[in-house]
Amino acid sequence: MGTKKQDRGIISLIASVVIGVTLLVSGTGKILASGEVSAQVLDFITNVTPEVFITPATIHFLINILVPHIIPWLEFILGSCLIIGFAPRLIAVLCLPLLTAFLGTNLWAIGRGGYATCANCFGIWEEIFGTLTPAQALIYDIVLFSFAIVIITFHPGKFFSSRPWLANLGKQQRLDTARLKSKALELGGYLRNSTAKASAYMRAIGGKARQHPRIALLAGMCFLGLATYGTISAFVTTPAPQNTTADMPLLSDIDVEVSETGAVISWTTDRPTTSSVQTYTKNGIFAITVTDKNPVTAHRILIGGLSPGTTYYFKVLYDDGQALTEEKSFTTLAAAPSSLSISDVRVADLTESTVTITWVTNRPATSELEYWVSGSSERHTISRGELVTHHSIKLTMLQTDAVYHYRARSIDASGNQVTWEAEESFTLAIGPEVGRRAPDFTLTSLDGRTVTLSDYRGKLVMLEFWTWSCSTCRQKMPIIQEAAGRIPSGKAVILTVHFEGRKSVVQSYVLSEGLTIPVLLDIGGTVSQLYEVTAFPTAFFIDANGIIRAIDPTFHTAKGLENIFNSLLTAD
Incomplete structure (x- = not known):
């Protein structure tokens, strides 16, 4: 009889250790993750919760209390109790609802699809040991659930009894x-x-x-x-000496003096440091870093070899290459008007088979446009003899999927000729890639309006794909909201597209956070699939002609996002 009781105790002990270690690791990983919230868990809870309970207060409780704090600490306490042997049968009974919820979450994730991993199941430990898929997590949860039943069934002693060593x-x-x-x-x-x-x-x-x-x-x-x-010695602490060499210097009085082919960038620092400036163009054709290794407080760097009438971007760098300023820009002076010049070349009014290319000359001249398909030796030319300063040529019968190159040429009344060859090509193809036409769509907003992307043709559009259960999305939405009040509304607009989810849940979250930017509901996920969005958040910047100009540029502040808008508006 004693041997049988001892065997039951060993079986119960093994099951307790397995569940205890798992819950302890899971709980500590989430606690150390500093409030990270699993999107899978949030989506599951809000999808199984009755509509009547979905309120802004409920969403706030889920995001800020239940998922990031209560569940991890509950796992930690239950796991600790099982490991030390405190009332294993009672603790196993308390584990059953938690394990049932885990089972339900993974079953729902598998049935719904779209979750490649059981995100944040083990918190920071996933960065070291990797993640489980929902199917793997489901199998593991079934094993843990079975072990909990084993503890309840095989633990020797009474319901509230602890392990012998604890007693x-x-x-x-x-x-x-x-x-x-x-x-x-x-x-x-x-x-x-x-x-x-x-x-x-x-x-x-x-x-x-x-x-x-x-x-x-x-x-x-x-x-x-x-x-x-x-x-005095006991209660008054002398501040530790500051490591001033590790502090970033403070910059002020940044100034740029430009000429046709160069620029002088100057600034002041609060202490002597070396000087370094990174200068570049958006198309990547020009990029240079100039450094003066003499530590001074009044800095002055000359950048040469620039092109007239061109916009350049620069950052002031610290010793370790870290940027001390946000991206800034300057435009070199235009070339002297002694010769004929072409400027402001634009590709506009793209359709499935036509496009209009415009440019400006500094005095009246003829218009000629040569264009060809990439990789082809066949050239096509359209010419107009009228002497004008604003030139416009419409190309028709183009191939939708082809990539076109082109060059513009003008001749004035004196026979002076100028040729401008495009650095960038264009295509009429539709697709979620930089340089292609953005796929058009129509969605319904949270306030019931019907919104079509092409209605905003003529404006720079930021299209932000997000979901409320994504922690990174929740961090970026207030930044986007603040930037929305800074950008020129007549030239730019921000549209956010929420991926799937129940309207009442999205509405409650938006109200709880006080968001006022337009939120479009991609209930079936069709637009997200159209743009091939695989991670959230993902941002597309679409110019006034409906061309995608940037995908997911980096920004961490509203000012940074505002600078992105300004640079793209300047480029247009």
Whole structure:
């Protein structure tokens, strides 16, 4: 009988250790992840919760309390109890609802699809040991659930009983308490004797002080001084010396002096540092970093070899190459109008088979446009003899999927000729790639409006794909909201597309966060598939002609996003 009970205890112990270690690892990983929230868990809870309970307060509770804090600490406590052997049968019963919820989450994720991993199941430990897929996590949850049943069934003893070592520890503690009581009585007697001796010593000192008052006064003053010094030393902490060499210098008075082929960038720092400036163009044709290794406070860097009338971007760099400023720009002076020049070349009004190319000359001249398909030797030319300064040529019967190159040429009345060859090609193809026409779509917004992307033709559009259960998306939405109030509304607009999800949940989240930017509902996920969005958030910047100009440029502040808008508007 004893052997059978011992076997049951071993089986129960193994199951307890497996579940306990798993919950302990999972709980600590999430706690150390500093409030990271699993999108899969949030989506599952909000999709199974009745509509009547979906409110802004519910969403706030899920995002900020239940998922990031309550569940991880519950896992940590239950896992710890199982490992130390505290009431295993009771703890196993308490684990069943939690494990059932985990099972339901992974079953739902598998049925719904779209989740490649069981995101944040083990918090920061996933960065070290990798992640499980929902199917793998489901199998593991089934094993843990089975082990919980094993503990409930096989644990020897009563329902609230603990492991033998824990129970014995409690008995030992009671025996030690009795022993400690006798020791405490002995210590009390010793202290009483010591107090009596100290009192006699103090009375003797008092008698000597009355016999020699001046010496007593001097000794008292010395004691008071030492006591005061000790108190100040204990409670007043001298600040540790600042490591000023690790601090970033402060910049001010940034100025740019431009000419036709160069620029002088100057600035001031609060302490001597070396000078370094990175200068580049958006198309990547020009990029240079100029450094002056002499540490000074008044910096001045000359950038040469630039093209007239061209916009360049620059950043001031620190010793380690880290940027001290956000991206800034300048435009070199246009070439002197002694010769015929072409500027402001644009590709506009793209359709499935036509495009219009426009440019400007500094004085009246003819218009000629040569174009060809990439990789082909066949050239096509369209010419117009009228002398104009604003030129416009429409190309027709183009191939939708072909990539075209082109060059513009103009001749003035004196026979002076100028040719401008495009650095960038164009295509009429539709697709979610830079340089292609953005796929058009129509969606319904949260406030019930019907929104079509092509309705915003003529404006720079930021299309932000996101989902409320994504932590990175939640961090970026306030930044986008702030930037929306800074960009010129007549030239640019921000549209956010929420991937799937219930309208009431999205509405509750938007209300809880006070968001006012347009939110379009991609209920079936068709637009996200159209743009081949595989991760959230993903941003597309679409110019006034409906061409995708940038995908997911980096920004961490509203000012950074505003700079992206300004640079793209300038490029247009």
